[in-house]
Amino acid sequence: MTESLIGLTASDLASRLAAGEVSAVEATQAHLDRIAAVDGGRDADGRAQGPGVHAFLHVANERALADAADVDAARARGDALPTLAGVPIAVKDVLATTGMPTTCGSRILRGWVPPYDATVVRRLREHRLVILGKTNMDEFAMGSSTEHSAYGATRNPWDTDRIPGGSGGGSAASLAAFEAPLAIGTDTGGSIRQPAAVTGTVGVKPTYGAVSRYGLVALASSLDQAGPCARTVLDAALLHEVVAGHDPCDSTSLPTPVPDVVAAARHGDVAGLRIGIIRELAGDGGGWQAGVKARFDEAVEALVDAGAKITEVSCPSFTAALAAYYLILPSEASSNLAKFDAMRYGLRVYPEGVADPTAEQVMAATREAGFGDEVKRRIILGTYALSSGYYEAYYGSAQKVRTLIQRDFEAAFAQADVLVSPTAPTTAFPLGDKLDDPLAMYLNDVATIPANLAGVPGMSLPSGLADEDGLPTGLQILAPANADDRLYRVGAALEALLVDRWGGPLLDRVPTLAPAEASR
Amino acid sequence: MSAISRDEVAHLAALARIDLRPDELDRLAKELDVILDAVATVQQVAGDDVPATSHPMPLTNVTRPDEPRPSLPVEAVLAGAPEAEQQRFRVPRILEED
Numbered sequence: 001m002t003e004s005l006i007g008l009t010a011s012d013l014a015s016r017l018a019a020g021e022v023s024a025v026e027a028t029q030a031h032l033d034r035i036a037a038v039d040g041g042r043d044a045d046g047r048a049q050g051p052g053v054h055a056f057l058h059v060a061n062e063r064a065l066a067d068a069a070d071v072d073a074a075r076a077r078g079d080a081l082p083t084l085a086g087v088p089i090a091v092k093d094v095l096a097t098t099g100m101p102t103t104c105g106s107r108i109l110r111g112w113v114p115p116y117d118a119t120v121v122r123r124l125r126e127h128r129l130v131i132l133g134k135t136n137m138d139e140f141a142m143g144s145s146t147e148h149s150a151y152g153a154t155r156n157p158w159d160t161d162r163i164p165g166g167s168g169g170g171s172a173a174s175l176a177a178f179e180a181p182l183a184i185g186t187d188t189g190g191s192i193r194q195p196a197a198v199t200g201t202v203g204v205k206p207t208y209g210a211v212s213r214y215g216l217v218a219l220a221s222s223l224d225q226a227g228p229c230a231r232t233v234l235d236a237a238l239l240h241e242v243v244a245g246h247d248p249c250d251s252t253s254l255p256t257p258v259p260d261v262v263a264a265a266r267h268g269d270v271a272g273l274r275i276g277i278i279r280e281l282a283g284d285g286g287g288w289q290a291g292v293k294a295r296f297d298e299a300v301e302a303l304v305d306a307g308a309k310i311t312e313v314s315c316p317s318f319t320a321a322l323a324a325y326y327l328i329l330p331s332e333a334s335s336n337l338a339k340f341d342a343m344r345y346g347l348r349v350y351p352e353g354v355a356d357p358t359a360e361q362v363m364a365a366t367r368e369a370g371f372g373d374e375v376k377r378r379i380i381l382g383t384y385a386l387s388s389g390y391y392e393a394y395y396g397s398a399q400k401v402r403t404l405i406q407r408d409f410e411a412a413f414a415q416a417d418v419l420v421s422p423t424a425p426t427t428a429f430p431l432g433d434k435l436d437d438p439l440a441m442y443l444n445d446v447a448t449i450p451a452n453l454a455g456v457p458g459m460s461l462p463s464g465l466a467d468e469d470g471l472p473t474g475l476q477i478l479a480p481a482n483a484d485d486r487l488y489r490v491g492a493a494l495e496a497l498l499v500d501r502w503g504g505p506l507l508d509r510v511p512t513l514a515p516a517e518a519s520r
Numbered sequence: 521m522s523a524i525s526r527d528e529v530a531h532l533a534a535l536a537r538i539d540l541r542p543d544e545l546d547r548l549a550k551e552l553d554v555i556l557d558a559v560a561t562v563q564q565v566a567g568d569d570v571p572a573t574s575h576p577m578p579l580t581n582v583t584r585p586d587e588p589r590p591s592l593p594v595e596a597v598l599a600g601a602p603e604a605e606q607q608r609f610r611v612p613r614i615l616e617e618d
Binding site for chain 1: 524528529532533534535536537538539540541544548551552554555556558559560561562563565566570571572573574575576577579581582584592596597599600601602603609611612613614615616
């Protein structure tokens with residue numbers, strides 16, 4: 001019973017809940033049991049300990065069961081309930097949640113419980129989804145592997161010696177480990193899409209502004225966007241519909257209506273559609289793994305067989321996207337993270353050997369003790385890029401590149417309805433492999449960053465397993481701003497073609513996880 | 521020639537209010553040198569005629585009606601404070617000794 005419940009898609013689980021075949025408490029308990037069985041324990045400091053996936057930083061056992069019982073009671077009363085009522089979900093620890101800690105994977109926020117819910121979280125609760133807990137991430141979403149979490153790395157369910165992607169590796173791993181059928185991620189440079197690619201799951205970065213950023217702890221405000229993580233394209237669409245929409249609490253929230261992504265996901269079709277292959281991201285050249293390229297090419301062939309018209313487009317400025325991103329992001333981050341000042345919330349550390357220290361000295365000691373290496377690196381880099389004398393050369397030049405990237409997208413979308421590329425240049429790399437080489441880690445985001453710089457929506461979905469290592473590869477679909485429905489139309493069509501070819505979902509082939517002794 | 525010196529990193533860390541240890545200054549100076557070298561390529565991409573873009577969407581600023589509305593209870597706001605006293609945040613002294 002439990003096994004079958006955790007294996008269900010969110011869509012199927014929602015149908016069974018609505019039909020009264022299973023209760024929300026049963027569904028929630030099944031997922032909590034799964035988490036207890038495979039996620040592993042944490043030590044007194046909250047750090048991952050022993051074997052396990054370590055996708056969750058906090059599991060809200062009691063609250064989740066109480067919320068589920070409320071849904072069951074409402075259903076028993078005959079209340080009209082939203083589609084996903086009673087379906088469990090995991091939430092990335094960068095979104096503010098009342099009653100649950102929100103740490104952003106940082107020591108500086110250890111144990112902090114926010115006084116309000118992020119709009120995304122409020123919407124989940126209004127739609128009666130059951131929040132299982134908070135998922136691990138690179139500290140303040142800076143990273144591509146979750147290894148920069150102050151609480152230890154999450155492990156990839158496909159191979160627990162490898163990274164689950166990042167920064168939202170916890171959310172993606174929770175799906176691939178069948179600990180949750182749905183999850184929320186955030187994507188500043190690929191933090192939803194790259195983890196989806198390396199875990200064989202689906203992740204969508206909606207159009208910038210389509211999902212409220214209120215209560216999302218800001219990394220880079222002009223790039224951050226929350227979005228759905230799921231195991232199928234339809235499930236992602238159902239969650240997208242729940243979280244998207246205008247929010248007066250976010251001044252950058254789009255007032256435009258949300259496209260009908262669920263209808264698009266139910267009617268996957270590419271016949272007659274113009275699909276552009278981005279020459280600069282087609283998987284050729286150094287840094288791109290052969291198996292990633294092979295699965296991408298096969299997926300494109302499948303789209304052609306289904307009636308799509310393939311055209312090659314060139315986006316020459318994309319080659320400068322990575323450099324521009326690693327100036328814009330640290331610049332915005334250095335400003336956003338100034339709020340962690342040890343005065344109003346979070347950690348406070350007094351400098352050693354200083355009698356009666358000033359607020360500034362406490363601030364500096366706290367930020368030294370509370371931030372990890374990658375966060376310090378980017379704050380210093382951003383401070384440099386914004387300092388007078390360097391501002392125009394670095395930040396100013398990066399903003400011009402951003403204009404060129406937007407123009408490249410405009411030209412490309414004049415020739416094609418959607419664009420495709422591999423999501424990440426490689427499959428999941430071994431833990432520790434790139435930890436000492438920040439630049440090598442940054443290169444993992446080369447294909448996902450352009451969408452953030454331009455604000456356009458993107459989806460990653462599984463394209464298969466690489467021959468050389470048997471690990472999942474991802475294909476990225478990009479659409480014009482506010483045309484998020486195209487992602488789902490194309491994604492659903494491709495998913496159906498590939499699942500048919502594989503003889504079942506890719507995640508059927510994820511290795512059985514060894515039970516991990518949980519000691520929460 | 522290196523793009524950034526150890527002294528510059530120390531100055532930036534002071535501006536960013538991070539009390540970096542000496543070994544961190546050594547390491548960051550080297551790492552930032554490599555990273556700055558890579559990202560400096562942005563200077564060669566766009567000409568003077570290209571305008572800067574700071575935001576992905578052409579949005580205009582929005583304001584809400586200036587009407588009083590309830591705010592969070594004091595207890596909720598102070599619950600996460602490192603130290604509180606008399607319904608206020610308690611902070612270290614803000615002035616240098618004279």
